[in-house]
Amino acid sequence: MPVRRIDPASDRAVYRQIADHLRQAIESHELVAGTQLPSESALVNEYGVSRVTARRALSVLVTDGLVVAEHGRGWFVRRRPPVRRLSADRFARRKEGKAAFTVDMEANERTFTVDVLYVGAAHAPAEVLERLNLPAGSSVLVRRRRYLVEGQPVEYATSYVPLGIAAGTRIADSDPGPGGIYARMEDQGLIFERYDEEIRARMPSEDESRLLQLPVGSPVLHLVRTAIASGQPVEVCDTIMDSAAFVLFYSLPAA
Structure with a gap:
């Protein structure tokens, strides 16, 4: 994924901005079904945020049905055969x-x-x-x-x-x-x-x-x-x- 930056002037919460970046990568098929998303640690390093913020961003995608969390393995783009x-x-x-x-x-x-x-x-x-x-x-x-x-x-x-x-x-x-x-x-x-x-x-x-x-x-x-x-x-x-x-x-x- 290309590096994307947080807009400090935006009224959109930081974790939602991160979720937006990941959602865009999924919807553009940059991240295809079954692909592992960046880990919480990777998001912390890339965006300079806390682990809690990174986890909230990933959780938004789970709630939206785009991502599944596999215990002990990480976060993956959900397979959704239409x-x-x-x-x-x-x-x-x-x-x-x-x-x-x-x-x-x-x-x-x-x-x-x-x-x-x-x-x-x-x-x-x-x-x-x-x-x-x-x-x-x-x-x-x-x-x-x-x-x-x-x-x-x-x-x-x-x-x-x-x-x-x-x-x-x-x-x-x-x-x-x-x-x-x-x-x-x-x-x-x-x-x-x-x-x-x-x-x-x-x-x-x-x-x-x-x-x-x-x-x-x-x-x-x-x-x-x-x-x-x-x-x-x-x-x-x-x-x-x-x-x-x-x-x-x-x-x-x-x-």
């Missing part, structure tokens, strides 16, 4: 044996892995049962997955499927087969009509931060999708997304 999520179009290729996330990854030319965390019968939250038109206290088939893009967790999803649809099918297996669970539903003769999605931004829970390895202060996108097939809700998918890793794309008809 994924362009293709809205409802992503569901249209299940007949080719491709699940929606696979379609997104192919469109973005990204490599990915899926951690299947749980598959089995369990009770569902009241809000989910209401969306599925099921009585209070009903059990459903629950599928929990974590998606990683190039080794970085970006999404955590939980699907809830009525047992009357899932029981005795590959929907209840860890690997539901080509096209995912929607293709298995179509094997039963269900005809998909629409997908209703609600999206909001919020701060993550402690468990969500841990699963997605989020820096402190990083928000998530909370997406809830209800799939409607043959006149009935057949799945509710509750998804937590690293907001820094996704661009949501929707193409809407003009009339």
Whole structure:
């Protein structure tokens, strides 16, 4: 990095000026993903500031989601693989044996892995049962997955499927087969009509931060999708997304 100087006449705090310099280096790709930032000691020597000021500058970048602190190693530019999520179009290729996330990854030319965390019968939250038109206290088939893009967790999803649809099918297996669970539903003769999605931004829970390895202060996108097939809700998918890793794309008809 070229040497940058603090402006003593500026009303911007010194630690924020240092953070601005580092942010500029990251956004200009002078410091690329995975690169180690200058240490606290290096910043102290370069800017003539205290270690506390240097640490505050680095902490600003952590809060902004640009940097991660690795205990005993230092500060690194965060790997943030952006994924362009293709809205409802992503569901249209299940007949080719491709699940929606696979379609997104192919469109973005990204490599990915899926951690299947749980598959089995369990009770569902009241809000989910209401969306599925099921009585209070009903059990459903629950599928929990974590998606990683190039080794970085970006999404955590939980699907809830009525047992009357899932029981005795590959929907209840860890690997539901080509096209995912929607293709298995179509094997039963269900005809998909629409997908209703609600999206909001919020701060993550402690468990969500841990699963997605989020820096402190990083928000998530909370997406809830209800799939409607043959006149009935057949799945509710509750998804937590690293907001820094996704661009949501929707193409809407003009009339």
